Amino acid sequence: MQRIYLDYAATTPVLPEVLEAMVPYFSGEFGNASGVYSWSRTARQALDQARDQVAKVLGAQPEEIVFTGGGSESDNLAIKGAAWAYRDRGRHIITSAIEHHAVLEACHWLEGQGFEVTYLPVNGEGLVDPQSVKEALRPDTILVTIMHANNEVGTIQPIAEIGEIVRDTKAVFHTDAVQTAGVLDINVDHLNVDLLTLSGHKLYGPKGVGALYVRKGTRLVPMIHGGGHERRRRAGTENVPGIVGLARALEITHSERESENARLQALRDKLISGLSAIPYTRVNGSLAQRLPNNVNVCFEFIEGESLLLTLDMRGVAASSGSACTSGSLEPSHVLLAMGLPHEIAHGSLRLTLGRGTTEADVDYVLGEIPQIVERLRAMSPLYRG
Numbered sequence: 001m002q003r004i005y006l007d008y009a010a011t012t013p014v015l016p017e018v019l020e021a022m023v024p025y026f027s028g029e030f031g032n033a034s035g036v037y038s039w040s041r042t043a044r045q046a047l048d049q050a051r052d053q054v055a056k057v058l059g060a061q062p063e064e065i066v067f068t069g070g071g072s073e074s075d076n077l078a079i080k081g082a083a084w085a086y087r088d089r090g091r092h093i094i095t096s097a098i099e100h101h102a103v104l105e106a107c108h109w110l111e112g113q114g115f116e117v118t119y120l121p122v123n124g125e126g127l128v129d130p131q132s133v134k135e136a137l138r139p140d141t142i143l144v145t146i147m148h149a150n151n152e153v154g155t156i157q158p159i160a161e162i163g164e165i166v167r168d169t170k171a172v173f174h175t176d177a178v179q180t181a182g183v184l185d186i187n188v189d190h191l192n193v194d195l196l197t198l199s200g201h202k203l204y205g206p207k208g209v210g211a212l213y214v215r216k217g218t219r220l221v222p223m224i225h226g227g228g229h230e231r232r233r234r235a236g237t238e239n240v241p242g243i244v245g246l247a248r249a250l251e252i253t254h255s256e257r258e259s260e261n262a263r264l265q266a267l268r269d270k271l272i273s274g275l276s277a278i279p280y281t282r283v284n285g286s287l288a289q290r291l292p293n294n295v296n297v298c299f300e301f302i303e304g305e306s307l308l309l310t311l312d313m314r315g316v317a318a319s320s321g322s323a324c325t326s327g328s329l330e331p332s333h334v335l336l337a338m339g340l341p342h343e344i345a346h347g348s349l350r351l352t353l354g355r356g357t358t359e360a361d362v363d364y365v366l367g368e369i370p371q372i373v374e375r376l377r378a379m380s381p382l383y384r385g
């Protein structure tokens with residue numbers, strides 16, 4: 001049977017070159033980077049090189065990079081760490097309604113700790129208006145956190161413009177760039193950000209490793225206390241193979257992004273136009289400000305879950321939104337924030353393409369989905385097609 005993976009926004013396979021770069025550090029060169037002997041020096045050199053590689057892609061200094069245990073941890077460190085560090089200056093935080101749960105739940109937790117959070121709305125295309133950030137800013141705003149691109153609908157937010165607005169205030173600006181690293185320009189000076197989150201497994205590196213860019217002079221209270229690792233910003237023996245893998249993966253995807261983006265965008269557009277031809281179908285999210293690999297559509301009168309299960313039986317791995325919410329019957333918070341009614345948000349399908357996706361995969365999916373949708377609708381009491 002066919003086996004077609006179209007869930008690259010959920011996770012990606014480790015590239016062979018990345019795996020190859022990681023392997024020596026599991027067993028042969030297994031030293032703890034904190035020691036004084038040769039095993040440690042080798043590990044430390046690998047860490048230094050990885051830090052340089054990541055810093056270079058971000059246009060940052062190596063000492064501004066903190067390695068973490070993943071995107072969720074980087075988001076938590078950025079948000080809780082900055083909130084705690086600046087709490088004497090103010091208690092107000094601004095974010096958007098469509099953030100990843102790692103950001104939203106960190107903000108919810110801070111609300112219970114005496115902070116106040118403004119959740120900015122998005123328009124029908126899933127975009128944050130920079131003017132709304134400007135209007136929400138207050139003298140006691142200490143942190144603004146807006147994602148670079150959304151993981152469900154692929155919308156790319158005007159981060160550079162928002163950063164320019166925030167730069168004129170005392171607030172710190174964080175962006176979650178998990179979905180854009182290796183895809184778009186993530187130079188921290190172009191984006192005007194103070195904090196930026198990355199995750200290894202969304203860019204063809206390993207799971208359980210991430211990075212946080214911390215602009216020089218930006219204060220953070222650590223979330224994990226212990227040894228003095230990562231310049232006292234994140235305790236714990238460094239995950240040397242993971243960090244080496246993240247850095248190599250970022251380097252490769254970043255340098256090859258232009259040709260890969262063009263290839264994926266053509267496949268994406270073929271999928272979008274093919275799926276749009278199905279009656280009562282809508283495409284979610286801006287078509288202009290969109291990741292090159294994201295397709296998100298709603299088929300009215302059907303449940304996203306039944307569609308996913310049928311696709312799985314035909315060998316296609318897809319998602320109805322974020323991996324964190326599928327399995328529950330709650331519709332996506334992103335689609336609801338964009339103004340879609342509950343019953344339509346339930347029928348959503350996200351296909352995210354990647355390095356392994358071929359035109360034959362797209363053609364197969366375009367052959368299957370219209371029949372599946374028609375069959376599921378025929379069983380729906382609401383549909384009179």
Ligand SMILES: *Cc1c(COP(=O)(O)O)cnc(C)c1O
Pocket residue numbers: 009010069070071072073075100102147149150151176178179199200201202208209210
């Ligand atoms: C996947 C994802 C995260 C979480 O990263 P993990 O490494 O899985 O913890 C955070 N933000 C966005 C936008 C994501 O897509």
